[in-house]
Amino acid sequence: MxxxxxxxxxxxxxxxLELLREKGVELQVVEYLKDTPSAEQLKAVLHKLGLQPEQVLRKGEQVYRENFAAKSFTDEEWxxxxxxxxxLIERPIVVKGDKAAIGRPPEKVLEIL
Structure with missing residues (x-):
């Protein structure tokens, strides 16, 4: 899955999403703005990505610029x-088993399938 x-x-x-469906991949779609992962779930996904929280922040978002830009936080706080x-979470993130990839470009996720 x-x-x-x-x-x-x-x-x-x-x-x-369209690319994965075209490839016939069995998917669980998580609309993360509605069904937000917990901090612990995010930590697990980031571990699979091999990235730190600050590396997957959408720093162009207004909420980031207004509330978090030029401030320092620990990984747990992020x-x-x-x-x-x-x-603020970069998207899309695709997870398969113990691997994950960010779909930028979308073809990047094919590396983990």
Whole structure:
């Protein structure tokens, strides 16, 4: 089973979802703005990505610029900030087993299938 953390308003997320469906991949779609992962779930996904929380932040988002830019937080604090403000999570993220990839570009996720 493959999980995609998806935002339907994001063109890259829609393209990645379409690519996976075209490949016949069995999917669990998590609309993470509605069904937000916890800080612990985010930590597990980031471990699979091999990235730190700050590396998957959408720093162009207004909420980031207004509340978090130029401030320093621990990884644990960033995880909670992302859980509280899921719009800040880079998208889409695709997880299969112990591997994960960010769909930028969408074809990048094929590496973990």
């Amino acid at each position: 493959v999980t995609i953390y998806h935002n339907n308003k994001c063109s890259k997320s829609r393209q990645t 995880l909670q900030i992302m859980a509280d403000n899921p719009i």
